[in-house]
Amino acid sequence: MSFVRFPVPRVAFGFAAWCAIASAACSDPVPPAARGAFTALFGNAPGNSCPATTPSPKLSVGVVTEYDKATVADGDGATVSCKVAPISGGLAAEGSIVSGTTSFSMSNVTILGDTGTGNVRLRGANTTGTYAPSTNTSCSFKLLQGDSGRIWTKFECPTMEIPGQPNSLCAVYGGIAVFENCATE
DSSP states (O other): OOOOOOOOOHHHHHHHHHHHHHHHHHSOOOOOOOEEEEEEEEEOOTTOOOGGGSSOSEEEESEEOSSOEEOEEBTTTBEEEEEEEEETTEEEEEEEEEETTEEEEEEEEEEETTEEEEEEEEEOTTOSSOBEEOTTOOEEEEEEEEETTEEEEEEEEEEEEOTTOTTOOEEEEEEEEEEESOBOO
């Protein structure tokens, strides 16, 4: 068997190499996926027995405490999105985690120094809807760690309820959330 050689102009090789180098140099690296975890405990609000404490008062995705964390990545069995941007004297943050029937979101979070306020929404197997802060209330936040693109914070919400659902009043305490690889703008 003999091979027939076909001459290939050197210009073709040069053009192909240039195209490969140009496309590699012009593409931005893919940013790492957003990551997050949260834990929240439902409890009784003043004067009301919280229905979200049964069968368990705890909602969580991933594992997070004040000292340790095991986050989940967006696209790895969960949907995670977040934004943490520096502001004068602190951070502005928002984020959400959805895994199966469990969801957590925090929005309008403004932390100045190491404390702040914002809103939290929670839904899980022990709720019959999505809990949000009661009218004219918000949640308090205490910064554990944070910087542009990441936040680790504790939160408490003294009164939360499912809007329009009677007898759903609860409190959320012992909440901790962490978000990493977040957008900064």
